[in-house]
Amino acid sequence: MARSKINLKELASILGVSISTISKALNDSHEISDATKKRIVELAKLHNYRPNKIALGLKSGRTNTIAVVIPSVQNSFFARALYGIESVISQTKYSTIVCLTKESYDKEVDNFDMLSNGVVDGFIVAVSEETQMLKDFSHFENAISDEKSLVMFDRVIDSIPCTKVTTNDYTAISEATQNLIKSNRKNIILLSAINNLNVGKQRTKGYRKAIQEAGLEPVVLESDRNGIVEVLKNHIENNPVDAVIALDTDASFASYKVARQFGKKIPEDMAVIGYVSERMAPYLAPELTTINQHSYTMGKTAATLLLEQLENKSNKNQSVVIDSTLSQRASS
Amino acid sequence: MARSKINLKELASILGVSISTISKALNDSHEISDATKKRIVELAKLHNYRPNKIALGLKSGRTNTIAVVIPSVQNSFFARALYGIESVISQTKYSTIVCLTKESYDKEVDNFDMLSNGVVDGFIVAVSEETQMLKDFSHFENAISDEKSLVMFDRVIDSIPCTKVTTNDYTAISEATQNLIKSNRKNIILLSAINNLNVGKQRTKGYRKAIQEAGLEPVVLESDRNGIVEVLKNHIENNPVDAVIALDTDASFASYKVARQFGKKIPEDMAVIGYVSERMAPYLAPELTTINQHSYTMGKTAATLLLEQLENKSNKNQSVVIDSTLSQRASS
DNA sequence: TTGAAAGCGCTACCAA
DNA sequence: TTGGTAGCGCTTTCAA
Numbered sequence: 001m002a003r004s005k006i007n008l009k010e011l012a013s014i015l016g017v018s019i020s021t022i023s024k025a026l027n028d029s030h031e032i033s034d035a036t037k038k039r040i041v042e043l044a045k046l047h048n049y050r051p052n053k054i055a056l057g058l059k060s061g062r063t064n065t066i067a068v069v070i071p072s073v074q075n076s077f078f079a080r081a082l083y084g085i086e087s088v089i090s091q092t093k094y095s096t097i098v099c100l101t102k103e104s105y106d107k108e109v110d111n112f113d114m115l116s117n118g119v120v121d122g123f124i125v126a127v128s129e130e131t132q133m134l135k136d137f138s139h140f141e142n143a144i145s146d147e148k149s150l151v152m153f154d155r156v157i158d159s160i161p162c163t164k165v166t167t168n169d170y171t172a173i174s175e176a177t178q179n180l181i182k183s184n185r186k187n188i189i190l191l192s193a194i195n196n197l198n199v200g201k202q203r204t205k206g207y208r209k210a211i212q213e214a215g216l217e218p219v220v221l222e223s224d225r226n227g228i229v230e231v232l233k234n235h236i237e238n239n240p241v242d243a244v245i246a247l248d249t250d251a252s253f254a255s256y257k258v259a260r261q262f263g264k265k266i267p268e269d270m271a272v273i274g275y276v277s278e279r280m281a282p283y284l285a286p287e288l289t290t291i292n293q294h295s296y297t298m299g300k301t302a303a304t305l306l307l308e309q310l311e312n313k314s315n316k317n318q319s320v321v322i323d324s325t326l327s328q329r330a331s332s
Numbered sequence: 333m334a335r336s337k338i339n340l341k342e343l344a345s346i347l348g349v350s351i352s353t354i355s356k357a358l359n360d361s362h363e364i365s366d367a368t369k370k371r372i373v374e375l376a377k378l379h380n381y382r383p384n385k386i387a388l389g390l391k392s393g394r395t396n397t398i399a400v401v402i403p404s405v406q407n408s409f410f411a412r413a414l415y416g417i418e419s420v421i422s423q424t425k426y427s428t429i430v431c432l433t434k435e436s437y438d439k440e441v442d443n444f445d446m447l448s449n450g451v452v453d454g455f456i457v458a459v460s461e462e463t464q465m466l467k468d469f470s471h472f473e474n475a476i477s478d479e480k481s482l483v484m485f486d487r488v489i490d491s492i493p494c495t496k497v498t499t500n501d502y503t504a505i506s507e508a509t510q511n512l513i514k515s516n517r518k519n520i521i522l523l524s525a526i527n528n529l530n531v532g533k534q535r536t537k538g539y540r541k542a543i544q545e546a547g548l549e550p551v552v553l554e555s556d557r558n559g560i561v562e563v564l565k566n567h568i569e570n571n572p573v574d575a576v577i578a579l580d581t582d583a584s585f586a587s588y589k590v591a592r593q594f595g596k597k598i599p600e601d602m603a604v605i606g607y608v609s610e611r612m613a614p615y616l617a618p619e620l621t622t623i624n625q626h627s628y629t630m631g632k633t634a635a636t637l638l639l640e641q642l643e644n645k646s647n648k649n650q651s652v653v654i655d656s657t658l659s660q661r662a663s664s
Numbered sequence: 665t666t667g668a669a670a671g672c673g674c675t676a677c678c679a680a
Numbered sequence: 681t682t683g684g685t686a687g688c689g690c691t692t693t694c695a696a
Binding site for chain 1: 674
């Protein structure tokens with residue numbers, strides 16, 4: 001196939017017409033006669049001509065590319081949110097660049113720096129943990145002053161003026177806790193392998209609120225992914241527990257594992273409510289009651305809002321809350 | 333902050349020097365005196381100057397961007413492979429564009445078309461199922477004739493001349509089957525929610541080979557994610573089963589679920605070997621013996637080979653095989 | 665040591 | 681209906 005990056009200039013010289021004629025013809029301009037248009041389009045097709053996106057980008061100042069900057073993709077929440085984003089974006093003329101920050105401030109800043117100057121038209125970001133901690137948000141401010149559209153989802157920074165999509169985590173978990181209380185659980189503990197993250201702390205707050213309102217004693221068990229089983233074991237050995245709220249996948253699975261080891265029946269002896277993908281929850285025995293964050297919907301919403309902003313169909317800086325819901329199953 | 337996309341021209345006019353002087357100074361050219369260099373660099377820093385990547389790309393014909401084109405990211409194999417790729421790439425001057433094909437030929441072709449003309453320097457791809465079926469590989473051929481570097485991993489096309497990273501799935505599963513046979517299992521069935529995929533068929537072949545060599549009868553149960561539990565139930569109700577090889581996460585979890593429902597103990601009554609992420613396997617009760625595809629390593633390898641190719645350090649078209657290994661746990 | 669100018673591939677304005 | 685030319689932001693040769 002006669003290929004290898006043919007450009008307007010070459011097409012022009014083949015047909016003995018000017019570059020601008022070629023350009024106009026391929027853009028179906030009314031200025032060009034149908035006859036030449038046809039010749040040109042045919043030749044272009046023959047040579048499989050594709051306009052050079054980079055040149056287009058330089059010219060127009062827009063690239064029809066958006067960046068999705070998220071901490072990870074191992075996490076089913078972000079994987080599914082990304083899927084939602086992609087579903088929306090891929091139906092448009094836009095493409096997606098995905099950047100993984102691994103919760104690192106430096107990586108996040110690098111990505112914004114690299115992409116802000118000409119490469120993308122806008123950003124969808126879930127702010128990394130380290131950035132939240134350091135409270136240095138100048139890369140976001142710079143993006144805004146560079147007139148990039150910016151949408152934050154899940155992990156948002158209140159003080160940055162941009163569009164935001166969040167979930168009502170705090171409320172959801174506090175309601176879940178109240179549910180357990182109503183069904184007469186007395187020793188409801190919280191188990192978390194993510195209390196190093198803000199999300200974890202937020203959820204813990206919701207738990208504490210509900211527990212304290214009921215006059216009960218909050219018990220918060222935290223560890224990292226590797227230690228979580230041990231931490232729970234140690235606690236259960238020495239304390240009464242009749243319900244666990246598990247803040248993440250590891251904590252959820254750990255609850256089941258330890259319950260088995262201690263011969264505790266779920267939900268009779270111990271109820272469990274956890275965060276696990278909706279796809280996985282039914283496989284647990286008994287099926288796990290989960291708090292569903294609707295990650296796919298959040299992704300779709302974030303993408304839709306960004307697109308509207310890019311096409312100037314919406315005023316900037318909306319805030320949308322996607323309700324988390326309790327998916328009641330057999331474990332509680 | 334005085335920002336908003338300052339460029340060489342503006343810097344030049346501020347200092348009353350020429351654009352080329354600015355350019356050279358910022359690139360630390362020896363042609364420029366230290367004095368002016370200093371003035372220029374300082375001004376650039378003050379204005380937070382960042383070179384426009386798009387302009388650079390147009391000029392140089394390279395963008396220092398690579399595309400990763402994979403079917404999905406929900407799947408833990410690809411999620412982790414992507415993580416491996418990112419780990420390598422993010423240490424270099426290159427950035428990554430991630431495209432999700434959802435196993436669609438059209439999406440894959442679109443992505444290649446969009447990115448081939450100037451946007452990326454190379455591709456890492458796991459070929460979509462539909463593409464494998466349709467056997468139309470011209471988008472790969474075009475990329476090659478456009479002089480893009482191309483690395484395929486996991487899902488590769490033999491007839492396309494490019495670098496390839498694969499795993500020895502066939503051998504791994506056939507060895508796993510032999511293991512079961514040696515430990516005296518007689519009714520070893522295969523359970524798959526992915527036999528619509530080539531990977532699934534490949535694994536099935538490995539199973540059949542081992543079973544038939546042992547003079548046993550192969551039993552292949554397939555379904556999709558939603559039907560997999562029912563299919564297994566129906567079979568177990570009416571047939572003896574003392575071992576299951578589960579080809580994917582859903583099939584693996586389904587095996588546990590059904591075993592429980594029928595009061596079959598794992599591994600005594602029924603052994604299970606499955607494909608589940610190494611992170612998840614220990615949470616199952618009993619812990620699941622898995623076939624580990626080393627997705628992270630595959631990703632890293634693919635990325636490393638691509639980089640070498642981009643920097644012309646390696647001859648093209650190597651083929652690397654990353655051995656799958658059996659992670660023996662309690663379920664078999 | 666500095667600057668002018670061409671050119672990467674494309675579009676759009678203005679002439680012809 | 682067509683073509684010449686400028687310019688997007690940058691690098692690089694060649695002159696000054």
